[in-house]
Amino acid sequence: MSEKPLPEITPLNKPFWDAAARHELLVQRCKRCGRFVWYPRGSCPYCGSRDLEWVKPRETGTIYAVTVVRVVVGNSPAWEKEMPYAVAIVDMDDGFRIYGRVLGAKPEEVRPGMRVRVDFEDISTGVAVPVFRPLP
Amino acid sequence: MSLDVAIVGLGETPYSRARADKGEIVMSAEQYAAWATSLALEEAGLSLRDMDGQGLAVAGTEWPHSEIWSAEVVQNLGFRPKLLLRGDFGGNNAVELAVQAAAAIRSGLVDYVLVLGADSPMTPFGTQTARSWRYDIDYMRPFGLMGFVTLAGLMMNRHMSAYGTKVEHFGKIAVTQREHARLNPGAYVKAPLTMEDYLKSRVLSDPLRLLDSVMFVNGGIAFLMTGREKASRASKQPVYLRGYGLAHNYVEGDPAMPDVTTTGVKAAARDALQMAGATPADLDFLQLYDDFTGAVLMQIEDIGFCAKGDGGKFLDRTDISYKGELPVNTGGGLLSNGQPGMAAGLVHVAEAVRQLRGEASGRQVSGAKLGLVSGLGGLAYGNNLANSGALVLGVM
Known part of the structure; x- marks a missing residue:
């Protein structure tokens, strides 16, 4: 039985993973320039400030690009039984970009421009990752 | 200014998928490095000792070597370079190392730099491929992405x-x-x-x-760069x-x-x-x-x-x-x-x-x-x- 791959929890990314386990999205925001930062960093990639705080962003966004994943390459074979599935680049309403699976729609019917909302999927005991579901 | 560095030697080995059952060559990255290097130096009419005090710029490999790997490469090849450059730029290795080599030659630090890339992704050793990016490990693979x-x-x-x-x-x-x-x-x-x-x-x-994508082969390529003066006396037509x-x-x-x-x-x-x-x-x-x-x-x-x-x-x-x-x-x-x-x-x-x-x-x-x-x-x-x-x- 292969398992889905687990992240490496570090002092930097622990707040994100702790919140995700509770099915809450936490991302960093720069206290100097106000921009949201995803993925977790040691400093703001827009202004260089180290003064980042963890905040709950708006959970809605728009699909920018989508692909249907059909083969396992460089990842766990555990994904095979769920294929095919859609993976999208999602541009969130608070101005950050994130990758994730799109569930709740046929993979071939997911389109750029589609509005989505964050949900969470448990990939192991106590470990959850964001996924996206189309808004009605 | 832009004409003062040239490529004066090229070595390129045959490529292989390391299928011994099909009679293909099975070699390690070290062997390809040696092969490509000797081809390039031979074409340029230089001996190994002509490279003493010169430069070597070496691309990384798909299967991980030591962190301090270029030191191993120069010992393997018997190079005694003044300047040693290592590429970790993936598909930009050749261009990036050529630019670094040109800058070193222009500065007068060295007269020659051999740019070397040799890899054997089809002949893996050890148990793991190189470590990926943290964002791949943490926010792509667990999210269902296939790199x-x-x-x-x-x-x-x-x-x-x-x-x-x-x-x-x-x-x-x-x-x-x-x-x-x-x-x-x-x-x-x-x-x-x-x-x-x-x-x-x-x-x-x-x-x-599948046909939009590349597939791995084993092989090695090396090219020798030098300044205008030495290039003008090269045996092959210099490519500037x-x-x-x-x-x-x-x-x-x-x-x-x-x-x-x-x-x-x-x-x-x-x-x-x-x-x-x-x-x-x-x-x-x-x-x-x-x-x-x-x-x-x-x-x-x-x-x-x-x-x-x-x-x-x-x-x-x-x-x-x-x-x-x-x-x-x-x-x-x-x-x-x-x-x-x-x-x-x-x-x-x-x-x-x-x-x-x-x-x-x-x-x-x-x-x-x-x-x-x-x-x-x-x-x-x-x-x-x-x-x-x-x-x-x-x-x-």
Whole structure:
């Protein structure tokens, strides 16, 4: 039985993973320039400030690009039984970009421009990752 | 200024998938490094000891060696260099190391730099491939992404949805490059390829097909660079570095949500052409880094042959074969040559050198005097590739 791959929890990314386990999205925001930062960093990639705080962003966004994943390459074979599935680049309403699976729609019917909302999927005991579901 | 560094020696080994059952060569990266190095030095008429106190620039490998690896390479080869450079730029290794080599030669630090890429991804050793990026380990693999394959699919999907590009446009690149490979004695993949074959090939991550993607081969390439004075006395016709450009973490548009269909080659090629005092129309050929077909189409736009998004229409009206208006990847590119791991970018330099020397028999671009080589490497998060570069190479 292969398992889905687990992240490496570090002092930097622990707040994100702790919140995700509770099915809450936490991302960093720069206290100097106000921009949201995803993925977790040691400093703001827009202004260089180290003064980042963890905040709950708006959970809605728009699909920018989508692909249907059909083969396992460089990842766990555990994904095979769920294929095919859609993976999208999602541009969130608070101005950050994130990758994730799109569930709740046929993979071939997911389109750029589609509005989505964050949900969470448990990939192991106590470990959850964001996924996206189309808004009605 | 831009004519003072040249390539004066080239070594390229045969490529192999290490299929012993098919009688193919099975060798390690160390053996390919030795082979490519001796071929390049021999062609330049230099001995190993002529390289004492000179420079060696070595690309990394797909299967991990020691962190302090270049020290092992020089001992393996018996080099005693003054300057030692190591590339961790993926598909931009060749361009990046060539630029670093040129800077070192111009500064007077050394007279020669051997740029070396040798890799054996089909002959793995140890139990693990190199460690990936943290954002891949933490925020891509657990999120269901398949690395390069997924990101290439996403970039091509964006190009199609934003600009109406069709899969046949990507197919034309795969088919034309295969025609070139069939004319190149050194290319690994020789089977004929039609558009029908392309369209029937397995979809890995929509719209990316198997035939949009590279496959690994083992092999080694080395090229020797030197200054103008020594180049003028070289045994082979020198191929001059006329211009270069590099760009890392290039962003087109909003830095938080950049255009994934634009490569950093846009900035790198602009700088390289400006240094060369040339325009895209002056280029006799392009050797574009082609880890997937979509990257070729995007770079044709980014270098300025058409507007962003018009790449598909440009391909409809343009012959990109070696006989055409804009010859692209005239040796078959990585798509049909095969990708020798982290040495891949050197394949494009080798083909450019052969074209400019007039040695590309069977696929020679008529009267080739000036060409562009690009590099693209490193998966980025939420963007096109992370490392990019361009060389403009020419002969008098």
